[in-house]
Amino acid sequence: MDSVAHHQPRWLRIASTTFVVVWLIIAAFPFLWTVWGSFKVEGDFFSRETWLNAVFGVKTTLQTGSPFTWAGYYGAWVTDGLWRAVGNTIVVTLFVTVISLTFGTLGGYALARSGRRYSFFILIVALIFRAMPHITLVSGYLLPFFQLNVWGVLPTAIIVLVAINQPFTLWMLHSFFLSIPKDLDESALVDGCSRFQAFRLAVIPVMWPGVITTGLFSFLLAYNDFAVTSMLLSEDNQTIVPRIASFLGSIEQTGKVMYAVAAVVSATVPLFILVMFFQRQIVSGLTAGAVKG
Amino acid sequence: MPHRTFLMFILPSLLAMLVFIAAPVVSVAIQSLFVAHDKVMVSVQSCGPFGCTTDVHVDTKATEALQKQQPLGKFNGLGTYTDRNHLAFAEIGAILSDNSGLGDVAVRIYALPFYRALSFTLVYTFVVTPLAMLLGFVIALSVNAVSPWIKGPVIFFSLLPMIITPIIGSLIVYWMIDADAILGSALQDLFHDPNLYLKASPVLTWIVLLCYGVWTNGPFSFVVFYAGLQMVPKDTLESAMIDGANRWERVRFVVMPYLTPLATFVALVQLMDNFRVFEPIVGFNAQANASSLSYSIYSDLNGQFSQLFSSAAATSMLTILGVIILLIPVLMRTWREFNLKAA
Numbered sequence: 340m341d342s343v344a345h346h347q348p349r350w351l352r353i354a355s356t357t358f359v360v361v362w363l364i365i366a367a368f369p370f371l372w373t374v375w376g377s378f379k380v381e382g383d384f385f386s387r388e389t390w391l392n393a394v395f396g397v398k399t400t401l402q403t404g405s406p407f408t409w410a411g412y413y414g415a416w417v418t419d420g421l422w423r424a425v426g427n428t429i430v431v432t433l434f435v436t437v438i439s440l441t442f443g444t445l446g447g448y449a450l451a452r453s454g455r456r457y458s459f460f461i462l463i464v465a466l467i468f469r470a471m472p473h474i475t476l477v478s479g480y481l482l483p484f485f486q487l488n489v490w491g492v493l494p495t496a497i498i499v500l501v502a503i504n505q506p507f508t509l510w511m512l513h514s515f516f517l518s519i520p521k522d523l524d525e526s527a528l529v530d531g532c533s534r535f536q537a538f539r540l541a542v543i544p545v546m547w548p549g550v551i552t553t554g555l556f557s558f559l560l561a562y563n564d565f566a567v568t569s570m571l572l573s574e575d576n577q578t579i580v581p582r583i584a585s586f587l588g589s590i591e592q593t594g595k596v597m598y599a600v601a602a603v604v605s606a607t608v609p610l611f612i613l614v615m616f617f618q619r620q621i622v623s624g625l626t627a628g629a630v631k632g
Numbered sequence: 633m634p635h636r637t638f639l640m641f642i643l644p645s646l647l648a649m650l651v652f653i654a655a656p657v658v659s660v661a662i663q664s665l666f667v668a669h670d671k672v673m674v675s676v677q678s679c680g681p682f683g684c685t686t687d688v689h690v691d692t693k694a695t696e697a698l699q700k701q702q703p704l705g706k707f708n709g710l711g712t713y714t715d716r717n718h719l720a721f722a723e724i725g726a727i728l729s730d731n732s733g734l735g736d737v738a739v740r741i742y743a744l745p746f747y748r749a750l751s752f753t754l755v756y757t758f759v760v761t762p763l764a765m766l767l768g769f770v771i772a773l774s775v776n777a778v779s780p781w782i783k784g785p786v787i788f789f790s791l792l793p794m795i796i797t798p799i800i801g802s803l804i805v806y807w808m809i810d811a812d813a814i815l816g817s818a819l820q821d822l823f824h825d826p827n828l829y830l831k832a833s834p835v836l837t838w839i840v841l842l843c844y845g846v847w848t849n850g851p852f853s854f855v856v857f858y859a860g861l862q863m864v865p866k867d868t869l870e871s872a873m874i875d876g877a878n879r880w881e882r883v884r885f886v887v888m889p890y891l892t893p894l895a896t897f898v899a900l901v902q903l904m905d906n907f908r909v910f911e912p913i914v915g916f917n918a919q920a921n922a923s924s925l926s927y928s929i930y931s932d933l934n935g936q937f938s939q940l941f942s943s944a945a946a947t948s949m950l951t952i953l954g955v956i957i958l959l960i961p962v963l964m965r966t967w968r969e970f971n972l973k974a975a
Contacts, residue, residue, distance in 0.1 A: 347777060351879070355774035359786060362771050365847065367789040372814065373804045385812035393814065446645030453633040459970055461642065463963065468653045470955045472908035474926045475948035478933055479656025482663065482941060486703070502652030505645050534637045563797040565911050566926070570933060580797055584914060587803075600807065603800050614791045618784075621791060625852065626859040 370607065377604040378407040381597050411601030419595075421602055423575075424582035428562065430493055431578055435500045435561035436554050439508050442501065443557075444550060447512025448538060452521070462513065465506035473503055473566040480571065491573030499571060500561050507560070508553055514627060515549030516542075552624040555617055562609065579606045657952065664712055664945035666705040668938075669698050705942065712946040719950075720744045746947070749923040752838070753954075756924065757906040760845035765898055767846055768853025769891075773883070775854075776861050787855065794851040802915025805844055837921035841912055849906070853898050860894045861887065900962055907958060908951075925951045 347355075372393075376384040379399045386392035396406035403410065415421045450458045480499065484490040519542065527537035562580075569581035577585070583606060586599045614621065672694035677686050714721045727740045741747050775786050793801060808815040809830045820828045830836050864887055872882050910926035913919055919927065925947060932944035 351777065355777040358770065358774045359778055359782060362774075363786060363789055366793050366851070369804050369808055370792055372808065384807075385810055387812050390814040390817065442645040442648060446642045449633065449638050449641035453638045455638075458638070461646070463966065465649070466963075466966075467956070467959060468649060470904040470907075470959055471653065471657075472910070472926045472929075472951055472955070474908070474910060474929045474933075475660065475951050476653060476656045478929055478941070478944040478948045479658075479660040479663070480652075481933065481939070482703075483656075483659060498648070499652050502648040505649050506653075509645060534633065535640075538641075559795055563795075565797070565799050565914070566930070570930075580799055583803070584799055587917070596807075599803070603803050606797065606800055607804075610792070610795055610797070614788060614795065618788055618791065621795070622787060622855055622859070625855050 370611075373600065374604050374607075377411055377597070377600045378409070379597075380408060380410065384597065384600065411597035412605070414595060414598040415602040415605065419586070419598055419602075421579070421582065421605065424577055424579045427493060427572075427576055428578040428580075431497055431500070431568070432558055432561045434497045435504065436557045438497070438501045439504045439557040440550055440554050442505060443508030443512045443553065444546065445538075446505070446509050448516050448542060450509065450513040451516035451519075452524070462510065465509050469506035469510070473564070474570075476503065477566055477570045484571070490571065491576060493572070493576055496568055496571045496576075496578075499567055500564060503567065504557050504560050508557060511553045511556070511624070511627065512549060515546070515553070518549075519545060548620075551617075552620045552627070555613065555620055556624055558613075559610075660945045660948045660952075663704065663941055664949050665707060665709060667708040667712060667942045668705045669695065669702070670706070671695050672698060708942070712942050713950070716744065717943055718746045718946050720746065745923070745928065746950070749925050749928045749947075752922045753907060753909060753924045753926075755838070756842065756845060756909045757903060759842055760849055760906050761899060761902045763842075764846045764849035764902060765853045765895065767850035768855075768898075769857050771850065771854040772857035772861055773887075775858060787858075790851040790854055793848050794855075796848070798848070798911035799915045801848055802844060802912040805840075805847070806916050809840060831917070831921075834921040837916070837918045841909075841916060841918060841922055844912055844916070845906065845909070849902055852902065856894055856898050857891060860891045864890045903958055904955070907955060925954070 376393050379393055379396050380402050382398035382402075383392045383396050386398075392398060399408055400406050402408075450462060476499075481490070484495060489495045523545070524537040524541045527541040528534070532540060565580050565584065568578045569584060572578065572581065574585075579602075583599060583602050586595070586602065589595070672691040673688050674691045674694075675686050675688050677684055679685075713719055716723055723744060724741065727737055731737050731740070742751060771786075771790070775783055796804075807813055809819075810816050811820065811829050816830060819830070820826055830840050868886055869882055872886050877885065908926050909924045910930060913922055913924060913927045914930075919931070923931075929944045929947050929951070932940040932947065
C-alpha cells in the first residue's frame with residue numbers, strides 16, 4: 340500500500356469511492372428492499388401514493404395493527420404449501436451435489452493425470468456440452484422419458500442435473516488436481532499401491548478445499564435450475580424455483596402477490612447464508628479457472 | 633495412466649454425459665425431422681327423415697393406433713426447419729422480392745417468430761457481455777483504489793446479484809419497476825409522465841432486460857478482474873511511472889495487457905451463458921415484447937393444448953448450431969495450443 344504507484348490525487352479517490360458506493364447500492368438495495376417489503380401488505384409494497392408507505396407500513400398498520408406482518412409468509416408456507424417444495428429442493432440439491440462430486444472427482448483426477456490425446460478430447464467435448472442451453476436438452480428428454488414412464492419423479496431430475504453439471508465439475512476439478520503435485524500419488528504407486536489405492540490414500544486427504552469449492556457451484560446449479568426442474572417434475576414433486584414460477588400465473592387474479600414475495604425472500608435466504616459463510620471459496624472458485632488460464 | 637485405469641475412473645462421468653447430454657442431442661436431431669401425425673378422418677353418412685348428410689369425424693382409435701405404430705410421427709425431412717415458425721425461407725423470399733425499403737424488410741422479418749427470438753438473443757448476448765465486463769472492470773479498478781476495508785462488503789454484496797436464482801432475481805427487479813412500486817413510480821416522477829410503464833413497450837422491455845443482464849453479469853467480471861489486478865506486478869507499474877506514463881496510460885499499457893487472458897476467459901463464459909438467456913423473460917413476464925431461442929423452445933414444450941415437440945426440436949438444433957458457431961474461435965485456439973504443447 341505504500342507503493343508510489345498507489346498514491347492518488349484527491350479527485351480520483353472521491354470518484355472511485357462514489358462509484359463503489361453507488362454500485363454497492365445498486366447491488367444490494369433490491370434485496371434489502373424486497374426483504375423489508377415482504378413484511379408489509381400488498382397496498383404498501385405496491386403503494387400507489389408514495390413509496391414511504393412501504394417503509395413505514397401505513398396500510399399494514401391499518402390492516403393488521405402492526406407495521407410488520409407475517410401474513411405473506413404464512414400464506415406461502417402454509418396455505419400454498421411451500422414447505423413441500425422445500426423438502427423436494429433439499430433432496431434434489433443434496434443428491435445432485437454428492438453424486439456430481441463423486442463422479443467429478445474420479446473423472447477430474449483421471450483427466451489431470453493422463454496426458455493423452457483422448458483426455459484432451461474429453462475436455463473439449465465437455466466444454467461444448469457446457470455451452471449447450473439446458474432447455475435444448477430438455478426437449479430431447481421429454482419424449483423418451485414419457486415412453487419409459489420416468490417423467491415427473493425426483494430421481495430423474497437428479498440424474499439429469501448431475502449429467503448437466505458434469506462438464507463444469509470435470510473442468511474445475513481437473514484444474515484443481517493439476518495443482519496437486521504428481522509426486523504425491525506417484526510415490527504411493529512406487530510403494531506398491533494400485534491407482535485406486537493411491538487415489539484413496541494419498542489424494543483424497545488433500546483434495547477437500549477443491550471439492551468444497553466445486554460442491555458450492557454444484558449446489559448453486561441444482562438450486563438455481565429452472566429449465567430442467569420446471570419441465571421434468573410433476574406438480575407434487577416441484578422444487579422451490581418452479582413452484583414460485585407457477586405461483587405467478589395465478590397471483591395476478593387472486594391478489595396473492597405478497598405470498599410470492601415472501602416465497603421469493605424465503606428462497607433467497609439459503610443463497611444469502613451461502614455467500615456469508617463461503618465467500619472466500621466462491622471467489623477462489625470463480626477465479627481458479629481464469630487465473631490458471 | 634494405463635487406458636484401463638483411466639476408463640475406470642472416468643466411466644461414471646462419461647456415461648452420465650453420453651446418456652443425458654449426447655443422446656438427447658441425437659434424439660432432438662431425429663425428432664426435428666418428424667411432425668405429429670395428421671388426425672385420421674372418417675366420413676360418416678347419416679340419413680334422417682330430411683335426407684342424408686355426410687359428417688367428417690376424427691377417428692380417435694385409428695389416430696392412436698398410428699401414433700403407437702410410429703411414435704415419432706410423420707417423416708417431414710427438413711420441412712420443420714424451413715416452415716414459417718423457423719427459418720421461413722418462403723416468407724423471407726417474399727419479403728426480399730417485394731418491400732418498400734430496408735426498414736420495411738427489418739420490421740417484417742422481425743415479425744417472424746424465429747427471427748424475433750434470434751434477434752433478441754443476439755442483442756442480449758452481444759450487448760450485455762461487453763457492458764457487464766466494462767462495469768466489472770471499472771468496479772474492480774475503483775475497489776482497488778479505495779481503502780481495503782471496503783473490499784469485503786463490496787464482494788459480499790456483489791456476489792448476490794450473480795448467484796441469485798435468475799428467475800428470483802428477475803422477479804425482485806420486476807416488482808420494483810411496477811408502476812406502483814418504488815422504481816416504477818420514481819421514474820414516472822422523474823420524467824413527469826404518469827403513463828410511463830416499463831413493461832408496456834418493446835423498447836422499454838428490452839432496455840429493462842439488458843439492464844438486468846448487466847446487473848447479474850457484472851459481478852463475475854468484477855471478481856475475476858479484481859483477482860487479476862492483485863497479480864499485476866508493482867515494479868512494472870512503477871517503472872512505467874518513472875518512464876512518464878500517466879494514470880490512464882498505466883491502465884492502458886500495463887494493467888490491461890495483464891488482464892487480457894482473463895478477459896478472454898470471462899468473455900467466453902459470459903457469451904455461453906448469455907446466449908441461453910431464458911429465465912429473465914419468464915420472470916419479467918416479457919414474452920409479449922421479447923423472446924429468445926431458449927424461451928421459444930420452452931413455450932413450444934409448455935404449449936397450452938399440445939406440446940410441439942418437432943418445432944421445439946428444430947429450434948433446439950438451430951440453437952446448438954449457434955452455440956457451435958460461437959465456440960469455433962475458442963475451439964480452434966485451444967486445438968492449436970494443445971498441438972504446440974504436444975510438439
